Amino acid sequence: MKQITKQQARIPKPMAGKVSLLVATRKGAFILKSDDTRRTWKTSGPFFLGHIVHHVMLDPRDRRTLLLAARTGHLGPTVFRSIDKGKTWKEARRPPAFPKVPEGQRGRVVDHTFWLTPAHATEPGVWYAGTSPQGLFRSADAGDTWAPVSGFNDHPMYTQWTGGEQDGTPDGPKLHSILVDPRDANHLYIGLSSGGVFESLNRGRDWHPLNAGCLALFRPDPYPEYGHDPHCVRLHPLAPDILYQQNHCGIYRMDRTQGRWERIGTRMPKSVGDIGFPMVLHPRDPDCAWVFPMDGTAVWPRTSPGGKPATYVTRNAGRSWQRQDNGLPQTQGWFTVKRQAMSCDAHQPVGLYFGTTSGEIWASRNEGDKWNCIARHLPHIYAIEAVELAK
Amino acid sequence: MKVLIPPALRDYTGGNSAVQATGITLADLFADLERRYPGILFRIVDEQGALRGHIRVFVNSDAVRAMHTPLRPKDEVMIVQALSGG
Numbered sequence: 001m002k003q004i005t006k007q008q009a010r011i012p013k014p015m016a017g018k019v020s021l022l023v024a025t026r027k028g029a030f031i032l033k034s035d036d037t038r039r040t041w042k043t044s045g046p047f048f049l050g051h052i053v054h055h056v057m058l059d060p061r062d063r064r065t066l067l068l069a070a071r072t073g074h075l076g077p078t079v080f081r082s083i084d085k086g087k088t089w090k091e092a093r094r095p096p097a098f099p100k101v102p103e104g105q106r107g108r109v110v111d112h113t114f115w116l117t118p119a120h121a122t123e124p125g126v127w128y129a130g131t132s133p134q135g136l137f138r139s140a141d142a143g144d145t146w147a148p149v150s151g152f153n154d155h156p157m158y159t160q161w162t163g164g165e166q167d168g169t170p171d172g173p174k175l176h177s178i179l180v181d182p183r184d185a186n187h188l189y190i191g192l193s194s195g196g197v198f199e200s201l202n203r204g205r206d207w208h209p210l211n212a213g214c215l216a217l218f219r220p221d222p223y224p225e226y227g228h229d230p231h232c233v234r235l236h237p238l239a240p241d242i243l244y245q246q247n248h249c250g251i252y253r254m255d256r257t258q259g260r261w262e263r264i265g266t267r268m269p270k271s272v273g274d275i276g277f278p279m280v281l282h283p284r285d286p287d288c289a290w291v292f293p294m295d296g297t298a299v300w301p302r303t304s305p306g307g308k309p310a311t312y313v314t315r316n317a318g319r320s321w322q323r324q325d326n327g328l329p330q331t332q333g334w335f336t337v338k339r340q341a342m343s344c345d346a347h348q349p350v351g352l353y354f355g356t357t358s359g360e361i362w363a364s365r366n367e368g369d370k371w372n373c374i375a376r377h378l379p380h381i382y383a384i385e386a387v388e389l390a391k
Numbered sequence: 392m393k394v395l396i397p398p399a400l401r402d403y404t405g406g407n408s409a410v411q412a413t414g415i416t417l418a419d420l421f422a423d424l425e426r427r428y429p430g431i432l433f434r435i436v437d438e439q440g441a442l443r444g445h446i447r448v449f450v451n452s453d454a455v456r457a458m459h460t461p462l463r464p465k466d467e468v469m470i471v472q473a474l475s476g477g
Binding site for chain 2: 095
């Protein structure tokens with residue numbers, strides 16, 4: 001395994017000061033803001049109470065603009081925008097939607113926008129959105145109007161790559177993990193659940209599968225070209241050829257120059273396994289990553305194995321893993337953490353955060369060595385993003 | 392004609408529970424609502440032109456779903472959120 005021992009880009013200065021957690025839940029959004037030491041937290045919200053909020057994301061290019069993907073049980077999906085760090089919100093004039101098809105044909109309908117990603121640093125105001133069912137959309141006006149990325153949505157292989165409704169997750173098939181290569185705005189990755197990992201070298205005009213070496217145990221051919229279920233894919237900003245993914249079938253790492261996924265979860269304890277949903281990368285160390293394992297045996301309980309929640313960290317690109325459960329329940333802790341519900345800040349040491357479907361937020365100020373519960377009784381948590389808002 | 396607006400959509404109508412709009416079909420009426428209250432249409436009708444699954448529409452006392460349902464100026468249209476969720 002190739003290990004990154006030398007950083008390939010300038011290591012950014014660690015962040016200092018207040019951290020904000022953008023929390024998306026099944027019943028609205030919340031923002032938790034820390035003090036400078038990250039010891040105390042203040043909760044504001046709910047914003048959009050009663051809306052199903054799948055993701056809230058900050059634009060790192062101005063650190064003021066927030067986008068929020070919402071729908072309710074009754075109404076169609078939409079996107080709300082704030083240009084003042086969440087004080088006021090305005091609805092997108094044209095939310096992500098598939099093109100209308102001619103009468104008599106069956107057209108696709110966006111059920112919800114699931115994932116929001118700001119585009120390249122050189123493209124201010126450009127965003128990408130992933131939807132359920134799998135659709136990729138682009139906005140060039142800071143989220144006010146959205147257009148389909150036809151190169152993916154209408155790709156001749158779309159149906160084969162994405163499969164049918166039965167191939168999706170219980171909440172519906174999704175396009176997620178939209179990744180932009182910081183060296184090249186044309187170079188994009190996406191994750192499809194299901195479908196696998198796909199790559200574009202021309203800003204989305206064409207795509208190809210990127211799943212070599214990745215297991216798909218639920219397929220007749222366990223190593224197909226596509227049809228996989230990546231739960232969460234991450235690219236390291238300092239070493240953009242290094243990709244990690246928490247997959248339905250294990251934890252993987254890829255050196256893009258090699259083009260093959262290597263299962264690094266086999267070094268996890270057998271009693272825990274390497275199934276889970278979220279994955280978080282250390283902002284300054286491409287060899288360091290965290291996962292939150294879940295029980296993926298039998299009927300897939302999707303809870304902490306044995307009722308003993310823990311994060312696991314690797315600091316050597318997956319050659320070994322260490323359990324981190326100090327401060328977490330030692331028994332009867334049946335946590336479920338969704339794929340977007342774990343995040344980190346850029347402090348030194350890094351702060352880690354995860355939210356549970358039972359509405360708790362847990363934080364660690366020391367890279368997972370010690371955990372504290374910083375919020376309880378929130379609704380079912382879908383996503384957490386740790387950000388630094390502009391002053 | 393009079394259109395009754397459910398609570399979830401009143402952010403679009405300035406809080407009004409009843410508004411006036413015109414149209415000779417349900418599709419026309421919704422298009423007019425969108426002109427008057429931008430954004431309201433996509434919350435109740437999907438991009439393929441169908442009523443969303445949890446929205447019901449009554450013309451006078453008749454439940455309708457077809458967007459080509461004809462309307463008369465004196466009709467009263469009621470938009471309702473179905474009882475769903477959790």
